[in-house]
Amino acid sequence: MDSRLAPLMTSTKGEWYTPPEIIERAIRVLGAIDLDPASDRLAAASIPAARYYTQEQDGLALPWAGRVWLNPPYGRVIGLWVAKLVAEYEAGRVTAAIALLPARPDTRWWQRLAGCPICFVRGRLRFSGQGTGAPFPSALAALGCELGAFASAFGDLGGIWRLVAGAGQGKGRQLALWG
């Protein structure tokens, strides 16, 4: 990974840059990345997306389209990013997406991903430029991706989970290991 990123990769900035082995897998599933809506000049050098939005442009306020890679700013705003991703996908503007997120299944924002296959990463990811594993667990959510392709690309990193077919909202909802 680009060593120029190292000085900026502090948890205080919340810049948890995607490791190359994750982005390679995402491209395997998506084919290509049309948009990385949460980026900066240095991150853009290592995520091969056709378009990027930066904080100055405000990716939350702009339209998203095509195949999206999302590794949003962490912290309180994360729910807004997940909501935007789901809304753009449901509107048909985003055709497929993979999101790298801190695994927080207890949160309200996480529940918006209930319909998505999720890869819960075993152990802790070492984000680009970080000398050690992250202090939080990670997961990848897939929207509009072929399940077999997602499982085949990410299954070695951790179990792929999805809602059991027919399980409703709230009571009775269950997760199952796929594969």
Ligand SMILES: C[S@@+](CC[C@H](N)C(=O)[O-])C[C@H]1O[C@@H](n2cnc3c(N)ncnc32)[C@H](O)[C@@H]1O
């Ligand atoms: C966790 S980092 C991920 C960077 C890169 N997308 C990746 O996958 O490695 C989150 C990025 O979102 C950027 N960011 C923060 N607020 C933003 C906003 N409103 N619009 C676009 N990008 C934003 C940060 O500068 C940072 O580069």
